[in-house]
Amino acid sequence: MEDKEIIRLIKEGDEQALNYMYIYNLPSIKNYIRTNSGSDMEAEDVFQEAIYVFWRNVIQDKFVLTENSKISTYLTQICHNLWNKELRKKARFTNEEYIDPIDDTEIIIEEEKVLTKRQQVVVDCILKMGESCKNILHLFYIDRVSLAKIAENMGLKNEDVAKTKRYKCFLRLEECVRQNYKY
Amino acid sequence: MDNKELIERYLMGKLSFHELSEIEKKIKADPIFYEELNFQRDILIGINESRRLQLKEKLRNIKSEPKIVRLHINKNIFLRYGIAASITIIVTLSVLYPKINDALIIKSKKGYSILK
Numbered sequence: 214m215e216d217k218e219i220i221r222l223i224k225e226g227d228e229q230a231l232n233y234m235y236i237y238n239l240p241s242i243k244n245y246i247r248t249n250s251g252s253d254m255e256a257e258d259v260f261q262e263a264i265y266v267f268w269r270n271v272i273q274d275k276f277v278l279t280e281n282s283k284i285s286t287y288l289t290q291i292c293h294n295l296w297n298k299e300l301r302k303k304a305r306f307t308n309e310e311y312i313d314p315i316d317d318t319e320i321i322i323e324e325e326k327v328l329t330k331r332q333q334v335v336v337d338c339i340l341k342m343g344e345s346c347k348n349i350l351h352l353f354y355i356d357r358v359s360l361a362k363i364a365e366n367m368g369l370k371n372e373d374v375a376k377t378k379r380y381k382c383f384l385r386l387e388e389c390v391r392q393n394y395k396y
Numbered sequence: 397m398d399n400k401e402l403i404e405r406y407l408m409g410k411l412s413f414h415e416l417s418e419i420e421k422k423i424k425a426d427p428i429f430y431e432e433l434n435f436q437r438d439i440l441i442g443i444n445e446s447r448r449l450q451l452k453e454k455l456r457n458i459k460s461e462p463k464i465v466r467l468h469i470n471k472n473i474f475l476r477y478g479i480a481a482s483i484t485i486i487v488t489l490s491v492l493y494p495k496i497n498d499a500l501i502i503k504s505k506k507g508y509s510i511l512k
Contacts, residue, residue, distance in 0.1 A: 228454065231451070231454060231455060231458070232458050235455050235458050236458065257456075260455075261451075261452045261455040261456065262452070264451070264455060265448050265451050265452060268451060328441070328442075328445060329438065331435075331438045332438045332441045332442045332445065333442075334442075335438060335439050335441070335442020335443065335445075335446075336442045336445050336446050336449070338442075339442060339443060339446040340446060347446070347450075350443050351443065351446070351447045351450065354408070354440055354443050354444075355443060355444050355447040356447075357408075383439075386439060386443075387435075387439065390435075390438075390439065390442075
């Protein structure tokens with residue numbers, strides 16, 4: 214699959230690209246983490262997070278494909294940064310001195326934010342929702358897919374139906390949060 | 397545009413410069429509006445987090461071994477190459493045979509004469 218095709222699929226909310234990126238890049242990431250005092254499980258976790266970061270950066274146009282850029286290189290750079298962060302955390306925990314390797318990238322990995330109680334209630338409410346509501350909320354608010362494309366992907370009659378469904382799902386989510394979150 | 401829609405467009409970064417300055421005034425002047433904005437912001441953060449968890453879950457379920465790709469080789473190719481190779485061998489031998497034969501006869505005659 215070509216890089217251009219992967220970007221197109223991500224922007225249309227199609228997850229086919231996930232499998233491809235995961236299967237074809239995981240072995241080299243595992244290799245890197247293994248040689249840098251990590252386990253296979255840690256490698257998988259780092260790579261899953263890296264794909265999420267990449268996914269979000271594509272959606273927010275923070276990653277733009279040029280003649281000189283390759284998705285696999287970008288993904289590897291994200292993994293290196295995530296793993297360096299993890300090693301730093303481990304060193305802090307064991308009071309060891311950790312020397313940062315020279316950072317060869319400009320990709321900034323945002324610090325993990327701890328969710329507030331209300332934000333956690335939102336997550337719990339979404340997890341309880343049906344698949345179609347969950348999908349439409351993810352596609353519209355996070356993947357920023359157009360309502361016309363959402364209608365096509367989800368087999369809805371047209372854009373207006375998708376719009377109404379998105380609105381109803383959002384209201385249902387709001388209601389659930391208001392009911393389950395107490396100040 | 398009602399408040400809900402205004403807040404949604406604000407949080408998704410879709411407001412024009414003019415709308416942006418309007419909403420900023422409203423945030424300062426109206427505490428109820430400000431609380432509604434914070435509520436919707438939390439909802440979007442929650443949707444984002446659930447999307448992150450969903451993507452990671454999907455990735456965890458992908459079998460990480462690369463698929464074995466079977467090459468579909470046309471068996472006729474082997475047959476064609478076999479025939480071509482046989483013809484080449486036959487032609488080569490038929491050209492070289494008389495020369496080899498002559499060389500062997502000369503050699504055997506020499507050998508014969510030596511023995512004699």
